[in-house]
Amino acid sequence: MMEERTIIIGGGVVGLSIALQLSEKHIGGEIYLVGKYRIPHDHQQSVANSGVNHAGIYYSRSSQPLMAELSVRGNFLLHRFCLDYGVRYSDGGKIIVGMGEQDRPYLEEVIRTATENNVEDVCWIGTKEIKEKEPNAHGEFGLWVPSSGVIDPMHYVTLLRELVRSKGVEIVENSEVVEITPKESSVEVSLRSQRTNTEFTRVINAAGLYADQIWYNLHPDWDNENPDLPLHITPHRGESAIFYFREGTDLTIQRNIYPTPYGYDPLTGKIQKIPFDDYRRRLEEGTLRKFVGVHLTPVMDLDGRISGASIGPLKSIPDDGNKDDFCGVHPVKDFKDAVREIFPSIDSANVQLYHAGNMAVLPRNRDWFIQHDPIHQRIIHLIGISSPGLTASLAIGEYVSNVISQL
Numbered sequence: 001m002m003e004e005r006t007i008i009i010g011g012g013v014v015g016l017s018i019a020l021q022l023s024e025k026h027i028g029g030e031i032y033l034v035g036k037y038r039i040p041h042d043h044q045q046s047v048a049n050s051g052v053n054h055a056g057i058y059y060s061r062s063s064q065p066l067m068a069e070l071s072v073r074g075n076f077l078l079h080r081f082c083l084d085y086g087v088r089y090s091d092g093g094k095i096i097v098g099m100g101e102q103d104r105p106y107l108e109e110v111i112r113t114a115t116e117n118n119v120e121d122v123c124w125i126g127t128k129e130i131k132e133k134e135p136n137a138h139g140e141f142g143l144w145v146p147s148s149g150v151i152d153p154m155h156y157v158t159l160l161r162e163l164v165r166s167k168g169v170e171i172v173e174n175s176e177v178v179e180i181t182p183k184e185s186s187v188e189v190s191l192r193s194q195r196t197n198t199e200f201t202r203v204i205n206a207a208g209l210y211a212d213q214i215w216y217n218l219h220p221d222w223d224n225e226n227p228d229l230p231l232h233i234t235p236h237r238g239e240s241a242i243f244y245f246r247e248g249t250d251l252t253i254q255r256n257i258y259p260t261p262y263g264y265d266p267l268t269g270k271i272q273k274i275p276f277d278d279y280r281r282r283l284e285e286g287t288l289r290k291f292v293g294v295h296l297t298p299v300m301d302l303d304g305r306i307s308g309a310s311i312g313p314l315k316s317i318p319d320d321g322n323k324d325d326f327c328g329v330h331p332v333k334d335f336k337d338a339v340r341e342i343f344p345s346i347d348s349a350n351v352q353l354y355h356a357g358n359m360a361v362l363p364r365n366r367d368w369f370i371q372h373d374p375i376h377q378r379i380i381h382l383i384g385i386s387s388p389g390l391t392a393s394l395a396i397g398e399y400v401s402n403v404i405s406q407l
């Protein structure tokens, strides 16, 4: 019989966290991790994101159970990991501001979801407390979310990679998995960079934006047989801008500043500021995508000091669903316009474009798909790991290792 050998496809925070868990718990035999590019690389979701360690207050246990459970657990694990390994982290919390009565039911839903998810320290605050926490922010009322934080995602991925390697995982970079072929007692994996194929006893598909491609290669007729469960990933681009603090001015932030979480149109990326009942209806119809909103987030320098603030993400949908199209379409003015209401001083900031990343989104606000392949039990798929995948990464690793060890 073949010795146990596991291959993880994808060198983002999800693949790396799974590799970390499996190697630490000695599950899966020899572990290999393959990344199409070097790890980290600028455009992968795990780097081109807002860096927010979310508290787990936007995802409902009934409709998005994995997001709900793993973001709360992940928030705790990520914070602890950053403390243990010295990853740049700021634990200033976050405020979500409301501007008028139309915003109130949206925030009521956030606090309801927080309670449902056992995040019990979220509370209402008024204008005065908003100003005390963030003098440049503006809101008539709002929520205070203490357990939210910010990490430096590039630092996190770099450190995870080193840690995983030190645990004995073989990391293969600049190499793409082009095909996987299940056999009776193994799975054959073809890499673009190698002439020969290699066999593994277990395959973990954590290929981010391309995880659906691996799935559909195995199940070309899936959509005909399962019309209610399409697993196609659409890239939703998120663009960010940044301003750096200048000495002698008080134009700074110390914590995340978020607006009321209106949804956006998944076809155009435009935010839809509509009454809450219409929002609920359009979510049900699938014509609206949940969104945390265009926010301001602290950015740290190499010493871990907060030295600027990012603004984003502004949404846009790449032409023809091109997953590798990272060209932003928004000028600086759009970023200022997007946050002027919650952060009026933005007009005096020197804002410049920052980065763009494409998020792996499943249709109809679906929960993450983390499951064994229905036919080939040696394969586990992780499809549509959109936000808050950075927050949840370590919890996802833990979840997958539990699934494997329970077999």
Ligand SMILES: Cc1cc2nc3c(=O)[nH]c(=O)nc-3n(C[C@H](O)[C@H](O)[C@H](O)COP(=O)(O)OP(=O)(O)OC[C@H]3O[C@@H](n4cnc5c(N)ncnc54)[C@H](O)[C@@H]3O)c2cc1C
Pocket (backbone or CB within 6 Å): 009, 010, 011, 012, 013, 014, 015, 034, 035, 036, 037, 044, 045, 046, 047, 048, 049, 050, 051, 052, 053, 054, 175, 176, 177, 178, 206, 207, 208, 209, 210, 211, 237, 238, 239, 313, 356, 357, 358, 359, 360, 385, 386, 387, 388, 389, 390, 391, 392
């Ligand atoms: C703009 C934006 C803002 C975000 N903000 C936040 C936030 O503030 N907080 C939060 O928690 N989450 C956030 N997210 C979500 C979070 O970044 C993702 O959920 C998470 O990074 C997903 O990690 P991943 O490992 O699945 O994907 P990736 O980082 O994309 O990694 C997948 C890797 O697989 C590789 N790959 C693909 N196909 C193959 C193949 N065939 N062979 C080998 N390798 C392959 C890719 O090159 C890639 O490097 C944001 C995402 C975006 C885009």
